[in-house]
Amino acid sequence: MRKLVFATNNKHKLEEARKILEGMVEVLSLSEIDCNDDIPETATTLEGNALIKARYIKEHYGYDCFADDTGLLVDALDGAPGVYSARYAGEDCNPQKNMEKLLNELNGIEYRSAAFVTCVALSLRGSEHIFMGEIAGEITKEPKGNAGFGYDPVFKPFGYDKTFAELGDDIKNQISHRAKAMEKLAQFLNNLID
Numbered sequence: 001m002r003k004l005v006f007a008t009n010n011k012h013k014l015e016e017a018r019k020i021l022e023g024m025v026e027v028l029s030l031s032e033i034d035c036n037d038d039i040p041e042t043a044t045t046l047e048g049n050a051l052i053k054a055r056y057i058k059e060h061y062g063y064d065c066f067a068d069d070t071g072l073l074v075d076a077l078d079g080a081p082g083v084y085s086a087r088y089a090g091e092d093c094n095p096q097k098n099m100e101k102l103l104n105e106l107n108g109i110e111y112r113s114a115a116f117v118t119c120v121a122l123s124l125r126g127s128e129h130i131f132m133g134e135i136a137g138e139i140t141k142e143p144k145g146n147a148g149f150g151y152d153p154v155f156k157p158f159g160y161d162k163t164f165a166e167l168g169d170d171i172k173n174q175i176s177h178r179a180k181a182m183e184k185l186a187q188f189l190n191n192l193i194d
């Protein structure tokens with residue numbers, strides 16, 4: 001089966017990608033190709049960062065590769081934290097501190113709509129392709145739930161009365177931003193194989 005590197009070591013993302021691409025390609029993580037490099041994400045857009053990572057693996061390790069970059073875009077904050085979601089709380093940030101900062105910024109604001117947006121970049125046989133996925137929802141007033149990662153405890157998708165962290169991975173992976181982008185990647189790869 002064709003091997004494709006997913007430029008991540010995040011186990012949630014790997015599991016999700018492997019399920020969606022099952023039977024189509026063998027998905028390898030960065031550690032499985034012995035890549036411990038700290039790939040710089042210096043672009044100012046999700047697409048730019050995803051492309052940097054996919055290109056880096058192709059250039060330095062020779063593998064066809066896909067990479068993702070995700071941002072949480074909050075309307076009342078003019079789209080922040082957006083491309084800077086991972087390091088929203090500054091130098092020594094972590095998911096907890098990022099969520100706290102977000103809740104502080106929204107303190108007293110009732111208009112809390114937001115969207116997760118994922119860009120997946122694919123470098124395959126010398127060509128590059130982009131796939132986008134998005135889910136709209138709102139930021140809750142306090143964190144709830146233990147599943148998932150990142151901002152999941154404070155993001156409630158529209159049409160549901162629970163946060164991603166309460167809904168759990170099975171439901172999240174059917175409706176999420178990343179699942180939608182990955183589905184587009186899967187369709188593209190499927191068409192190539194047919």
Ligand code: IMP
Binds near residue numbers: 069070085086149178
């Ligand atoms: P990355 O591009 O996947 O590294 O994500 C950037 C930031 O968004 C990180 O802080 C992640 O924790 C957060 N993030 C990415 N995907 C998700 C998600 O599915 N749920 C919650 N937070 C996420």
